[in-house]
Amino acid sequence: MALKNEYLKKVLAEVEKRDAGEPEFIQAVTEVLESLEPVVEARPELEKLNVVGRITEPERFIQFRVPWVDDNGNVQVNRGFRVEFNSAIGPYKGGLRLHPTVCTSVIKFLGFEQCFKNALTTLPMGGGKGGSDFDPKGKSDMEIMRFCQSFMTELCRHIGPDTDVPAGDIGVGGREIGFMFGQYKRIRNEFTGVLTGKGLTYGGSLARTEATGYGLCYFTEEMLSCMKGDSFKGKTVVISGSGNVAIYATEKATQLGGKVVALSDSNGYIYDPNGINLDVVKQIKEVERGRIKEYAARVPGSVYTEGCKGIWTIKCDIALPCATQNELDEESAKVLVANGVMAVAEGANMPSTPGAIEAFQSAGILFGPAKASNAGGVATSGLEMSQNSQRLSWTFEEVDAKLKNIMVTIFHDSYNAAKKYGMEGNLVAGANIAGFEKIADAMIAQGVC
Ligand code: NDP
Secondary structure, X not given: OOOOOHHHHHHHHHHHHHOOOOHHHHHHHHXXXXXXXXXXXXXXXXXXXXXXXXXXXXXXXXXXEEEEEOOOOOEEEEEEEEEEXXXXXXXXXXXXXXXXXXXXXXXXXXXXXXXXXXXXXXXXXXXXXXXXXXXXXXXXXXXXXXXHHHHHHHHOOOOEOOOEEEEOEOOEOHHHHHHHHHHHHHHHOOOOOOOOOOOHHHOOOXXXXXXXXXXXXXXXXXXXXXXHOOOOOOOEEEEEOOOHHHHHHHHHHHHOOOEEEEEEOOOEXXXXXXXXXXXXHHHHHHHOOOOOOHHHHHOOOOEEEEOOHHHXXXXXXXXXXOOOOOOEOHHHHHHHHHOOOOEEEOOOOOOXXXXXXXXXXXXXOEEEXXXXXXXXXXXXXXXXXXXXXXXXXXXXXXXXXHHHHHHXXXXXXXXXXXXXXXXXXXXXXXXXXXXXXXXXXHHHHOOOO
């Protein structure tokens, strides 16, 4: 869809010029700007105060060297990043990703999306993101620790419980957060809620591990119920990935009565027509840190296929992409539609390409965009921050109930924002608008800064 509004065209042209060579960031900005046309038409102050121009430029971008020593005594060097994108509604908040594909463009697209997602949670959190091109695969625990300590030695200058609160993302789970937290505490000599996703013995929140996957299913259940009068019950579900988000989406989708029949990793996918045995998956992925391929060797009746894209050829009612950006393209989307999919909700960040989203929307498929549907992780991180500030911990049930309530609210806020601007049912536009308006109002109130 080409932009029509002159102001938005000008902002996008500026981003394309200034950030040429950052395709993921430009993709994310384009999608948001396309949703904002009716909003900037209705609210001239947005152009007058150049709110969109300011919101597409990070407040701060930090890049640094991360030297560390491997088990053979060789000195390795990686590149570390932190983008502090927007602090209009609270301290910067967003995960850290460790993956060889991490670069300026990926960190900026993730940080930009995070601003709107965090606004949607209704909690006071600004947007940020960070990480490194370090590849944790095949590294020993001691190598991971040395890397994390070196990474935090620099990052600790820029973060703090009221300034910027990182969390996990791809390649960063409880182990890595523990190493980073230990190093922060050692350097700064303070025990604070500077990171979320911490272990339960040192300030972590119950239900944080489950939160993104569970939240995705709570959102999807509400979307099915309100827009189709339906639910997970009796539905066949395909979930890509087999990391944190995919595992807990599988758990909740199953609890809600769905049958999850496929999971994947970056090498291939498993298909189990009897429904995924999650205990086996957790043993392979969480305990042994192994490959999803091993599932087929352990569970009779299941099959493994090389190549991850083929997962979208499996017939299903609900598809939940939970692996990585741009993993579901237009061709795959058309196959899903032809096979009768009724709902797609994104667990990963920006997993569907623009062509895929267009294919779903034009076929009338319910589509939950990442900013809204995977906000449960950061929402629960926000709850972890609240517990840390109050020096207390809530029960699993308390956190889970708050998470569910937040996800239901996000669905309705997105749905209502789309309806208000004449795009009823378009949750991509609704989520972008609802998140944007909250940040924009705060930015306007705080003056040009
Ligand atoms: P993990 O590192 O725990 O898992 C990522 C999974 O995706 C792994 O199984 C990985 O396989 C797989 N994967 C990576 N690339 C591909 C690919 N091209 N095709 C198929 N599978 C692939 O990360 P998370 O589960 O935490 O994160 C997954 C997504 O969810 C990311 O986009 C992340 O930004 C997003 N997200 C995560 C949140 C969280 O709370 N954890 C919160 C909100 C969003 P392999 O082992 O082969 O690399």
